[in-house]
Amino acid sequence: MSMTRQPALLGTSGLIFLAVLFVAAVLVPVLNLYAAPDSAVHVPTYVVSLLGKYLTYALLALSVDLIWGYVGILSLGQGAFFALGGYAMGMYLMRQIGTRGVYGDPVLPDFMVFLNWKELPWFWYGFDMFPFAALMVLLAPGLLALVFGWFAFRSRVTGVYLSIITQAMTFALLLAFFRNDMGFGGNNGLTDFKDILGFNIQADGTRLTLFVLSALALGLGYILCRFLVRSHFGKVLVAVRDAETRVRFTGYRAENYKLVAFVVSAMLAGIAGALYVPQVGIINPSEFSPANSIEIIVWVAVGGRGTLVGAALGAVLVNYAKTYFTSGMLAPYWLFMLGGLFVAVTLFLPKGIVGTYYDWREKRRQHDDIPDEPLATPRPAE
Amino acid sequence: MTDIAIPEPTTAAEPAPAAKKELTEALLYLDAVTVTFDGFRALNALSFTVDPGEMRAVIGPNGAGKTTMMDVITGKTRPDRGDVFFNGGTTDLTKLDETQIATLGIGRKFQKPTVFENHTVLDNLRLALKGQRRALPNIFHRESAAARERIDEIFETIRLTEHRDRLGGALSHGQKQWLEIGMLLAQDPKLLLVDEPVAGMTDAETAQTAELLREINANGHSVVVVEHDMTFVRDLGVRVMCLHEGSVLAEGTLDQVSANERVIEVYLGR
């Protein structure tokens, strides 16, 4: 009989990750609500939202790691899926404003009144209903990924070419969403939100709830990704990453596997975007900017490609650094630092923080030779 | 020759009666296949057939077109001209892609051993094992007891049982060759195309590989083996075909082929 040593659904690092997330989801609200405002441990509400934003970025990074770390698809357009999820949520929030807008129109958002539009465009229908908007948070990025991936993977576009067309995709959307006549608020995007599901979007309680929901989404997203990469399906993904031709000659349709992973990844990014928008209070076309998508790659590379946990960690660390530096006198140099960080990681830490830790742990326990997470070591970036 | 069941041919083609008989009785049928790369003819009107249950050795100098021949059969390269039929003329391979051809029952071992380096040896076999290939069902796929048994059998055959938990990439060159043959076995194809299986093997391993391939053939699989190692080809003890400049130079027993003057001139006599 085969002795099958399957890595557990949640390895040690996964359990630690979920535990930390859980503690944060409990502790942050407690310290916000019950610590005295002048005490050292008090967490002000603006910090709660900042942390919530980091968590949505972590989920976004996770979505990139699923396809880059495990399938070798280096998407430089992931920000587009994030932004589409964000816009779907933003449209719901706009419709909730109702007569409280500057122009007081019960149906039309302010920017439409300003543009002299007389009625709501058809693609805004239904967004006054939360369940519909929530569905669109998944469907809009999912469908775009399905159509885009179907063409790209069938024509066997891979490597740099695939990266370039994903970048072109998000750039095209950037230009489109900038236009006023697209009906998404143009340059200014969607903002001035009042409430979500009837709760005041500025209220502390709402902010805390959004933070906890972001933590929950990240935790569930992690478990989903982990479940996928451990399955037979996930093993085929890694096989596609390492030897796509061999996979085809073994009878698998590599393009279908890529497509499923790509669509799941886009939907995760969409959920991240939908949680991001109410916490930052605005969504505008700059979210589609190619530089944003490239930044996500840096997060994942820093944390460790193909480790899932590393992607989330990298997102939080890099964004914490970003907040820190861009709020001080070093602000103008942030992009240089980000670029420098990427170069440094590529040269000195090609497996990222978590990947390097796994290697070290592997060496240390070589005597026991238990391959805990054999899936988790991709080749250095191609 | 082992008699294995092949589906009754149903083709309604109208070639000459002799050619038709050859076509309908062959497992694999190549006729006048030509492949050109930038004006260079890698295959030049190549024709031959492989019978059901047959094992065939292919020799020939470097650049003779042996690997290109396998590329054409497996759908990696489209021929400029010529016919490639499978299963007694019922299936036109030039119309299918790699995945479809693999699903039909043609397995391939590459010249450069290609295993999934970041998967354990066991997972390599699991991935290759004949079974569900579709993406969505494989998210929830569970390994059956029968599958486990079959994998254990293959491990015995390819003698890698004690390496099952190592990563594919950590194996020696020779072990990778065997793992790849094991993956072919797991796929359970009708026809195995094996490109230079003993490159990088010791003499003992080479002899074991010949035995392994004979065993596979005896179990009803047709096999086409490309190899430069003449001791190995002799060990196989099967019909030999010598390719040169993209077509068949000589065909017959090893003794007949190696007595052929042209073969000595272009290949053996070097």
Ligand SMILES: Nc1ncnc2c1ncn2[C@@H]1O[C@H](COP(=O)(O)OP(=O)(O)OP(=O)(O)O)[C@@H](O)[C@H]1O
């Ligand atoms: N994709 C390609 N593009 C251009 N030329 C090619 C290509 N593939 C093969 N060739 C050429 O076609 C010829 C036949 O190559 P092939 O690999 O089939 O030879 P072979 O018989 O397998 O040789 P070897 O014994 O060295 O493996 C060679 O001259 C090779 O350079």
Ligand SMILES: [Mg+2]
């Ligand atoms: Mg060759």
